[in-house]
Amino acid sequence: MVADKPSSAHARESGHPALGQELGPRFRGDERGKSIGSATRLRLAGFARTLRDNGFRVGLAETRDALSILASPVAMRPSSMKAALRALFCATHSDWEKFDAIFEAFWRGRDMRSARSLTGAAIGDKGAPRKVAEAGASQAPGLADQVPRGADGDNAGGRGRREGASTAENIATTDMRHIVDPDDIAKAHALAARLARSMRARLIRREQMRRRGRRLDLRRTIHRSVAYGGTPVELAWRQRKVKPLRLVVLLDASGSMSLYTAFFVRFLHGVVDAFREAEAFVFHTRLAHVSPSLRDRDVARAVDKLSLMAQGIGGGTRIGESLATFNRWHARRVINSRTAVMIVSDGYDTGEPEKLGAEMARLRRRCRRIVWLNPLIGWRDYAPSARGMQAALPYVDLFAPAHNIESLAALEPYLARI
Amino acid sequence: MAPLMNRETISDRLAAAGYIADRDLATALWLMEFLKRPLLLEGEAGVGKTEVAKALAAVHGAELIRLQCYEGLDQNAALYEWNYQRQLLAIKAREGAGENADAIEEHIFSERYLLERPLLAAIRREKPPVLLVDEVDRADEEFEAFLLELLSDFQVSIPELGTITATSIPRVVLTSNGTRELSDALRRRCLYHYVDFPDVDREAKIILTRLPGIDTSLALQVARMVDAVRREDLRKVPGVAETLDWAATLAGLEVQDLRQEPEAVYETMICLLKTHEDRSRLTREVTERLLGKVA
Numbered sequence: 242m243v244a245d246k247p248s249s250a251h252a253r254e255s256g257h258p259a260l261g262q263e264l265g266p267r268f269r270g271d272e273r274g275k276s277i278g279s280a281t282r283l284r285l286a287g288f289a290r291t292l293r294d295n296g297f298r299v300g301l302a303e304t305r306d307a308l309s310i311l312a313s314p315v316a317m318r319p320s321s322m323k324a325a326l327r328a329l330f331c332a333t334h335s336d337w338e339k340f341d342a343i344f345e346a347f348w349r350g351r352d353m354r355s356a357r358s359l360t361g362a363a364i365g366d367k368g369a370p371r372k373v374a375e376a377g378a379s380q381a382p383g384l385a386d387q388v389p390r391g392a393d394g395d396n397a398g399g400r401g402r403r404e405g406a407s408t409a410e411n412i413a414t415t416d417m418r419h420i421v422d423p424d425d426i427a428k429a430h431a432l433a434a435r436l437a438r439s440m441r442a443r444l445i446r447r448e449q450m451r452r453r454g455r456r457l458d459l460r461r462t463i464h465r466s467v468a469y470g471g472t473p474v475e476l477a478w479r480q481r482k483v484k485p486l487r488l489v490v491l492l493d494a495s496g497s498m499s500l501y502t503a504f505f506v507r508f509l510h511g512v513v514d515a516f517r518e519a520e521a522f523v524f525h526t527r528l529a530h531v532s533p534s535l536r537d538r539d540v541a542r543a544v545d546k547l548s549l550m551a552q553g554i555g556g557g558t559r560i561g562e563s564l565a566t567f568n569r570w571h572a573r574r575v576i577n578s579r580t581a582v583m584i585v586s587d588g589y590d591t592g593e594p595e596k597l598g599a600e601m602a603r604l605r606r607r608c609r610r611i612v613w614l615n616p617l618i619g620w621r622d623y624a625p626s627a628r629g630m631q632a633a634l635p636y637v638d639l640f641a642p643a644h645n646i647e648s649l650a651a652l653e654p655y656l657a658r659i
Numbered sequence: 660m661a662p663l664m665n666r667e668t669i670s671d672r673l674a675a676a677g678y679i680a681d682r683d684l685a686t687a688l689w690l691m692e693f694l695k696r697p698l699l700l701e702g703e704a705g706v707g708k709t710e711v712a713k714a715l716a717a718v719h720g721a722e723l724i725r726l727q728c729y730e731g732l733d734q735n736a737a738l739y740e741w742n743y744q745r746q747l748l749a750i751k752a753r754e755g756a757g758e759n760a761d762a763i764e765e766h767i768f769s770e771r772y773l774l775e776r777p778l779l780a781a782i783r784r785e786k787p788p789v790l791l792v793d794e795v796d797r798a799d800e801e802f803e804a805f806l807l808e809l810l811s812d813f814q815v816s817i818p819e820l821g822t823i824t825a826t827s828i829p830r831v832v833l834t835s836n837g838t839r840e841l842s843d844a845l846r847r848r849c850l851y852h853y854v855d856f857p858d859v860d861r862e863a864k865i866i867l868t869r870l871p872g873i874d875t876s877l878a879l880q881v882a883r884m885v886d887a888v889r890r891e892d893l894r895k896v897p898g899v900a901e902t903l904d905w906a907a908t909l910a911g912l913e914v915q916d917l918r919q920e921p922e923a924v925y926e927t928m929i930c931l932l933k934t935h936e937d938r939s940r941l942t943r944e945v946t947e948r949l950l951g952k953v954a
Contacts, residue, residue, distance in 0.1 A: 298843055298846070298847055300847060302847075303847070306694050306696075309693070309694070310690070310693070310694075313693060314665065314666070315666065315686060315689065315690075320682070321666065321682070321686050324682065324683040324686035324687065325686050325687075325689075325690050327683070327851075328683075328686065328687040328690050328698075328850040328851055328852055329690065329694070329850055329851075331851040331853075332699075332843070332846035332847060332849075332851055333701075333846065333851070334701055334837070334853055336851070337851065337853040459741075459743050460735070460740070460741055460743075463741065463743055463746050463747065463767075464764075464768075464819070466750070467750060467760055467763055467764045467767070468760055470750065470751075470754045470760070471747055471750030471751050471754060573840075573843065576840075577800060578799060578800055578839050606837055606839065606840055607839070607840040
């Protein structure tokens with residue numbers, strides 16, 4: 242693929258004759274009348290845009306550097322040009338894995354033998370390469386059976402063996418499904434808020450200077466001692482800095498959870514209210530970001546709004562896909578290293594468990610702790626046997642019951658520690 | 660400035676330094692020079708990410724300065740520290756000589772009392788060194804932000820001393836094991852290379868380079884066997900260092916052919932398998948089955 246004579250203005254400038262050849266005769270035809278220099282620029286901009294469409298974080302600096310790569314000796318060979326652009330444009334392992342397919346489709350669309358729907362369509366069309374990525378993605382799963390787990394059926398089985406909810410008088414031990422009295426609901430809400438407050442702060446290991454603390458800050462002590470002739474009169478200390486924990490709650494509002502949704506919506510409101518940094522999401526078959534609606538100071542209105550959003554959903558839960566949406570679109574913004582993610586769900590997933598497992602693994606890498614609250618744990622003989630639950634468990638730091646207020650209150654010491 | 664080394668030279672010198680690189684890595688290392696960007700290496704533990712930095716230092720004949728990150732790493736440990744003992748002595752001595760406090764302060768906060776830590780050392784060398792920021796994902800976000808600033812400006816300010824600008828721009832290699840997601844800004848700043856376990860041929864070459872006395876066919880068998888072991892469902896997948904240990908052990912036991920001595924293979928597999936779970940998973944039977952496949 243090495244050209245023997247300079248084939249373009251751009252190539253002449255840079256002294257590397259292969260450029261025009263590498264990029265193919267296709268665009269000399271397309272961009273008739275312009276110099277290859279600007280054609281290359283356009284083409285490269287298209288490639289950068291395609292990458293962006295595929296979730297790459299490509300900025301102007303990268304595009305500019307890519308231009309200089311194209312004008313450099315590595316562009317003489319397609320394989321090394323690809324390697325160079327890959328090193329430049331990729332920022333994560335998933336980028337790394339997607340890159341080859343996108344590159345092939347964009348720069349060498351015609352040569353792709355394995356391309357399915359897009360042979361021939363990839364030329365200069367920014368939509369086409371995206372299909373490659375999608376086709377690749379949807380091809381991977383598909384082995385697992387898609388049979389919806391009859392959520393209602395499972396529930397009906399469970400309802401008969403729930404733990405002594407009806408005999409208990411105390412609201413704390415009453416299964417939340419049975420709390421109907423407004424006063425009780427208010428109590429539940431208050432508890433949720435208290436819980437939320439108890440886990441608000443965590444110590445971080447970085448230290449800062451303090452007037453009192455557990456370790457001497459030598460640097461500052463010496464600096465201050467100069468004025469006293471080297472005698473450390475004023476001591477400076479270092480102490481661990483306390484930083485607020487950020488909490489992200491993902492609430493399952495599917496049919497199988499419907500009995501608990503009302504309570505947890507209250508809990509969500511308490512959380513968003515009490516935490517300086519909290520985000521709430523509700524999911525069933527899709528994921529919805531609900532923090533804005535929850536910020537309504539009027540509890541009743543906020544809860545009503547949210548209940549409406551959470552309502553009217555049948556047809557199973559897609560936990561894996563909802564998590565994928567979360568990881569793809571929200572995680573980067575709402576998660577940092579001192580974020581705990583709390584998932585409230587019964588784990589009945591109608592999607593593939595593999596997908597759920599993979600998304601849990603991705604989430605695990607991003608956040609500090611994952612807490613999974615499962616209302617079903619409170620039921621006698623419950624074992625987390627739902628396949629989705631099984632797939633998710635290895636990534637969960639705290640797996641706890643949440644079927645009544647007592648069980649939630651019992652969480653307090655654990656939550657305070659995460 | 661030295662002329663840009665081309666990709667083939669980098670490949671050759673890597674090999675001379677005992678690092679068997681794939682072509683793409685050589686391209687990435689070349690690109691580091693060409694674009695003056697840091698290189699971020701990701702990959703599973705044990706694939707030889709740290710080795711890349713060592714080899715890069717050898718390629719350029721540069722010094723390797725290493726900063727190992729950990730949770731709670733702060734600027735004191737990474738950038739600079741004052742030599743307190745000497746400062747205290749100097750204060751006493753100068754006070755005795757009747758100097759005033761301002762003069763003493765000026766004196767004890769001078770270069771003589773400054774202890775360089777890796778990051779400061781890396782930007783104050785005459786000849787650009789290779790700076791390895793190892794396991795950057797273990798440090799916290801504040802440190803990452805600070806690192807990013809250093810990597811774009813190549814200057815730091817020390818309150819008592821003023822701004823220190825880089826004498827030379829180091830070649831920076833960052834490694835991450837992916838225990839925490841790195842910030843987009845840092846990723847954007849860096850070139851990226853995903854280091855995978857070497858394929859059989861490359862691993863055999865690595866064994867031959869590192870253990871020069873070893874028999875070629877044994878090296879190939881070991882590489883194949885390790886490749887098969889990695890495909891098993893293990894908790895801790897053996898890395899290249901483990902492969903080398905194992906190959907050295909087998910060579911030391913004068914094993915010629917793995918198939919002939921399944922017992923020795925089974926017993927020495929402790930070089931590869933570092934958890935009880937993995938050890939009990941690869942039973943004698945499984946080992947023999949794998950041996951049958953690789954031979």
